[in-house]
Amino acid sequence: MKLLFVADPLESFKIYKDTTFAMMREAQRRGHQLAVCGPQDMAWQRGGRVCAQVRDVVLTGDAQAWFTAQPARVAALADFDAVLMRKDPPFDSEYFYATHLLEQAEREGAKVFNKPRALRDHPEKLAVMEFPEFIGPTLVTRSAQDIRAFHAEHQDIILKPLDGMGGMGIFRVGPDGMNLGSIIETLNQGGAQSVMVQKFLPAIAQGDKRVLIVGGKPVPYCLARIPQGGEVRGNLAAGGKGVAQPLSARDREIAEALGPILLARGLILAGVDVIGDCVTEINVTSPTCFQEIYDQTGCDVAALFVDALEQALESILAQQAKRVL
Structure with a gap:
């Protein structure tokens, strides 16, 4: 099979721990052909198919020069057997637009994993709210008053932005409420941004x-x-x-x-x-x-x-x- 990985630049990979690299290595071991591009390499011109500047790559097994790549070529996403969306967060506006291009490529016959619409419909923090039976006390709000009421009820809480990754922007506030006001101001930007608040889990x-x-x-x-x-x-x-x-x-x-x-x-x-x-x-x-x-x-x-x-x-x-x- 011909597989296209939409990912961060290969040059940035830490192959000793990178999951996309592990996927590529196993796929090549089975005889599948690999190509890569970034979301910024995709384009859609009127009357045409969604295409990308892609590089065909081969993994070498060397820990340093771990891949070789052919010069970039233009290819339609639908011409691959599968397209794997592996771009790391943040889920910003450009990521959002990339899912729309990928969804158009699906209409043209591309098979994309994970499905672009599902990526848009499952923001990683908000998605848990659909399954209340599996989560602890949780609140999503822009309201400082609501956050203060949640803290008054649960005493020990975690606050975090909805678009964070890798632990970025996570705060814990204990029963004394120390710095709660400042943290709310930092995260909700005066009511302009939503915040997730959860009861602290020991x-x-x-x-x-x-x-x-x-x-x-x-x-x-x-x-x-x-x-x-x-x-x-x-x-x-x-x-x-x-x-x-x-x-x-x-x-x-x-x-x-x-x-x-x-x-x-x-x-x-x-x-x-x-x-x-x-x-x-x-x-x-x-x-x-x-x-x-x-x-x-x-x-x-x-x-x-x-x-x-x-x-x-x-x-x-x-x-x-x-x-x-």
């Missing part, structure tokens, strides 16, 4: 668990990202320590409930963040942790992903064949 001491769902099914191991030092954040980007561990009964319950729903919406890969027994986020743009789980447990998540991708494509082709008949 189980964060045991880790913020990334539970991966591939092809609607839970990966048997998660990565618990454990805060270090005086940090409240377990994110690896914020210095958290990643410890792979088997799913708990609650982790599996959550993943088995959400998996089929997310898959039906076109989300072949999702990363559900769980603290204790509660879901805190559902990551769909560019979920990670494949390599950390593999390195510590031997569970080959990249192989599970490529299995799911191949099965999804086979299913699509079978459905198309039925329509022709």
Whole structure:
């Protein structure tokens, strides 16, 4: 198969931990051909198909010069067997516009994973609100008054922006309310921006668990990202320590409930963040942790992903064949 990865520049990859690299390596191992582009390389001209300046690449196995690339060429996205949207957040206006171009490419016959409409419809923090049975006390608001009332009720809270990533902009406010006003002003920008507020979950001491769902099914191991030092954040980007561990009964319950729903919406890969027994986020743009789980447990998540991708494509082709008949 010919696979196109829409991603950040390959030159920026840290291949010892990068999940997109793990996907590419497994796909090439199976004989699939790889090409790459960035969202900025896509274009749509009147009367034409969505195209991109793409580079055909081969992974070398060398830790330093780890890929070779052909000169960029123009190709229609629909001419690839699959397009994998792996651009990292933030989910800004340009990411949003990229999903529209990808959706047009779908209308032209492209098969895009994760599905562009599903990416738009599942903002990673807001998405949890659809599943109240799996989350702790949570509020999304622009109102400083509402945030203060939430704090008065729950005493120990977490505040974070809806568009943050890697632990950016996360604050904890305890019972004394120290700096609550300043934090509200910083995050809600005088009522111009929405803020997510959650009851603090002490189980964060045991880790913020990334539970991966591939092809609607839970990966048997998660990565618990454990805060270090005086940090409240377990994110690896914020210095958290990643410890792979088997799913708990609650982790599996959550993943088995959400998996089929997310898959039906076109989300072949999702990363559900769980603290204790509660879901805190559902990551769909560019979920990670494949390599950390593999390195510590031997569970080959990249192989599970490529299995799911191949099965999804086979299913699509079978459905198309039925329509022709």
